[in-house]
Amino acid sequence: MKNFLFLIAVTLVIAGCSNDKQEEIIEQTTPQEIIVTFDYYFWESGSMTKSTGNELYTTFYNKYIKNKTLTPRSYALTLKNLKTGESSYIRGYWNKKEGVKLMEGTYEVTGTSSPIYNSYLYQKLDTVYLAFKENIAINSNTTSVNLSAKYNSFMLMFDTDNTKSIEYGYGENSSNNIALSKVDNIYYMFLDKLSIAGNDRLRIKRTSGSESNIGISKTPFENGKYYYFNDITNSFDVPPMEQGN
Structure with a gap:
């Protein structure tokens, strides 16, 4: 009888350990919420294609665009989780570096960064328009995402x-x-x-x-x-x- 009770106790301990391991595996594989910030870079030096042989643009780019003097201050992005299909829409300002909460996973990012103006008749002409479209991976080590900017103007x-x-x-x-x-x-x-x-x-x-x-x-x-x-x-x-x- 003692042996029988001992066997039941051992079985319960093993079952409990097994359940703990399963819960641990589930916790490890469940996507976690990560806080990330966004920034951007130009996908190649100069980015904008030459239509003539004039070199003025190179100087202009290095002086006013590369250092983000004549670039937009705000952004609007849509992030679609490629596994779940769920989409999130975020707006923000590049210089504020506000953290955005995202679940771990791979996302399709689309969006724009355009100068802000009050009306169509008074749109901003002195600032470049940017667009984004790429896939990004968010994991537990991700703290910031650097998007590749392309000209939308x-x-x-x-x-x-x-x-x-x-x-x-x-x-x-x-x-x-x-x-x-x-x-x-x-x-x-x-x-x-x-x-x-x-x-x-x-x-x-x-x-x-x-x-x-x-x-x-x-x-x-x-x-x-x-x-x-x-x-x-x-x-x-x-x-x-x-x-x-």
Whole structure:
């Protein structure tokens, strides 16, 4: 009888140990909640593709974009858990480094980082627009995520020689015009391709007193490229489309 009771006791101990191990395994395999912060980098030096042979952009990039002087301050991201299919939408500011709670797993990240402006008529032209799309892995060791930024806008550049001012406007109403920013020896502006309307134009005032109105709505600009204004032809040097393979 004693042997029988001893056998039952041993069996219960073994069963208890087995249950403890199973609970431990379950705890180890259950995804944990992790707090991470977000930042970004440019996927290659310069990032924006050359449309002409002009080297002004390289200097501009290194001085004003690489160090994030003329880049957006806020972001809006959607994170989709590839295992569960659940999505989270987050908004924040790059410089605040606010922690975001995410479960461990692999996520598809899509989103944008755009300058903030009050209305369509007064959009920001002096700041680049960025976009994000990639997969990231979150695990127990993850504290921050560095996203790869790609341009979600194109850039127009103008030489300051013989130029008094440049304005971007909507139609003939000069009250809607926005003066382009000037840095070093260039005027510049960033535009999202989708934001161009049918009557968008540039008004260039020269030191000689002459003035040019350049329509840009029909010019085949592409996001991710910069274009240098040819003062001789009074137009942008836009290369022809090439046939794909």
